Amino acid sequence: MQDGDESRSKHDEFQQLQSRLLSLWQSFDATIDSDCDILVVPSLSLDRGELLKVEGCIHYEERLLCSLMRLSNPRTRLIYVTSVPLAPISIEYYLQLLPGIPFSHARERLLLFSTDDYSLQPLSQKILDRPRLLERIKQSLRPDRSVMICYNSTAVERDLALKLDVPLYALDPDLLYWGTKAGSRQIFAECGLPYPDGSQLVFNDRDLAQEAANLWARQPHLLRLVVKLNEGFSGEGNAILDLRPLGQPTSHPDRVRAISDAFPKLSFQGANETWTNFQTKIGHLGAIVEAFIEGENKQSPSVQGCITPLGTVEILSTHDQILGGPDGQIFLGCQFPAAAAYRRQLQDLGLTIGKNLAAKGAIERFGVDFMAVESPDGNWDLQAIEINLRKGGTTHPFMTLKLLTNGDYQLDDGLFYSQQGQPKYYFASDNLHKPQYRGLLPNDLMDIIAHHRLHFDSSTETGTVFHLLGCLSEFGKVGLTSIGNSLAEAQEIYRKVEEVLDRETQLINTKSSLPISWKCR
Template structure:
């Protein structure tokens, strides 16, 4: 473990490196004609146990392939690193979407590197463990013209930035706490935002039972609690504790004991999770409990923003999230924009949180998840749930739309407009899947897209853009963003893709529909 002097030296060197960002960060704007190199390291530097729950997680490094659209700037060079080589057809697919740029010109400005390592170790660590590869990447970058971007920032991303001498346009790892469940709750309290009653951070099951009993005592009518791993993501680290049937004893010690005995029967949201495994993660990651927010017609919206290296806060988008799993805790997809009834309120709350984060020194992406519950007067009560300080599941569909249309988000109405002034909408998912899709190669998908004309049409700026092509053959799932001129049209485009894939794989279901959540509005 590094001593204090070494840690201080690393911190000081990183801060000095980051001071270059203020003159370089604008190179990440697709609308700025800048002569720069962008290094994309799409490492999922997350808890490996939690990451293993996501089928095809290794291929989620492909989610940042929307970054290839930055090559629409004719002087931008892009270096993209992955754990395993990308299918050439996936690269061609994205480059052919670039408006007004010859394919060969863009391809000459793209450099691809791979570690040829299929393990679940974070990509960033794989690069650090390969000094020759690290040296080749460094030689490809032009000094003082390069910026590194990533999926999420940890100490190893900081180490990589220092070794490459490239500023990191991402969160300082020293601020990671503010993107945890406990850190989020602290910021909500500082901002005076409504959020569910909950607990402090604990690191063992006995303390967890105690804080759960404390919460139950404060709210005796509660029927369910949510147990959350402090660094869980996409809802995979959540579990539901059903308080009904635990008895109505008001004795504090009896309640703690009843809750402790109920832990093995928690409703785990993650795939193949067990109490034994979950308990071990509590010791490693920590956990909190929160009151479960219920209500008929509740929705799960989010707001996304960005903090520039100068401290300016910008709202980028709002979404209604599509959730699944046993108790509706797992992120499956999203639709843009969020419902009109709470869209502007999301923007206002997002700005408050963004300013709080900026004052703490955070930069780049942030997203805030909420639960919206309608009241009897038709208004919406918003409850802040958590802050994500990384490029999440709503990042790539929005950036895909932005780069494809070169359009703009308007705060007045919370809509996105193309350069022709036409509002655009989309439905997106990382989880269009069916066992019958297994065995489809990326080339097969391209054949299907072309035959049924499912691809994005640059003349109408509608259609579907696919991602996660590497997941298709082995895991039978693919990601997509279906863009329309109305939300209904975007849903129809998405549904057509689903129906075509079912037909082409001989698994058509005439009753197949969009998830119910997409019909709630």
């Protein structure tokens, strides 16, 4: 069979497999009587070079452990696969959060598998490379009652779904272009949304310099440009080009030359990035250049939505993102909900984009990032930045809130209400990250949580839920979602957690006679 025929055959086979989602959807989406097997494959099927910029990236497979709370449905079974074995205390921690379900009952309905492979190869590929493991996973699933979910969907996840004969509740990999930087810009144009002036997709630095010079000529007042790898994520693939030191070249060739000479001096957002390495990635992934949005008072909000297998579009949440890095491009965390001044506008824009994506055949979660700049009259100007067709940094905090409280998001005011009618807010981060936390085991964290009453309290539905426990000992890094009855309360709960962890680690380090470097090995 020729490559083209084989590709078409696989496409048709996958579409036939996906048609099962329609009959499974009602059970999978049920909040009480769900009766299905959920296979969670949290593979970060992303560019390896970009993944290397994220410390402890292999442990980011733990971000979807909030899915364990689906076991609150007494007939749901969940199969969770990871690259390396999960610490038993991490599993116990999540299962003990389940409201109204005995721990033992939930644990019996949870199966854990591991490839025992620490490499940066995508988890989905690791599973495909282990036929015996693949068969064990397949045997654990009920035929015609199973759905596979993942972090992001690529051809590898499609191949895995076909091998397991399990429909994939995720984006068809044939549609991945719409989640790239260039694809996002095309959808913004189709939807008539405001977005920054920028370029088409290019694959070498010569063309990139030409596009940047054209943009500068169109907008000579620009102070900075953003160079973006087409498939970068969390801001790690962005670099800032400061135009101010370049003067005001009067001709196009002079602008191109000045920009080309400035490329090695780009301000890279990812750790340890170099122009030589970035240049190689441009050839591999492609890149665009955009106008940098300036503003004295600006925010980076986002809207999250979901497209069901039935083709309906639902808005799930809005957030204000917390950004860091040299030029404020790196995603660190988020707070829910987004500011009242623009959250309803975010919902409307998200719905417009969701309908466009649904018409293209997309399903499951999508997120849209914006920049919001306050004008002198107090209004906010929203500019669409990019579309994420995967689970992202704002997915698991909202899933945690939703599954813990079984509440609902209301479009009327953009707030989330518990079953008791109490509005809920949270402040979340994947990146509470300090050198003194290194050497702190998950068990140590549990001791600290219990002693200082920092855990989530199901009676008040406030407190903190932790994740990324596997990152803690080696990297001094942990994730948390602090939930409160107001945004100020959620922020205060988060602040208290950080304060306690700082105090406890400083106390232990001071008392110990061993040097920090020895203790952290």
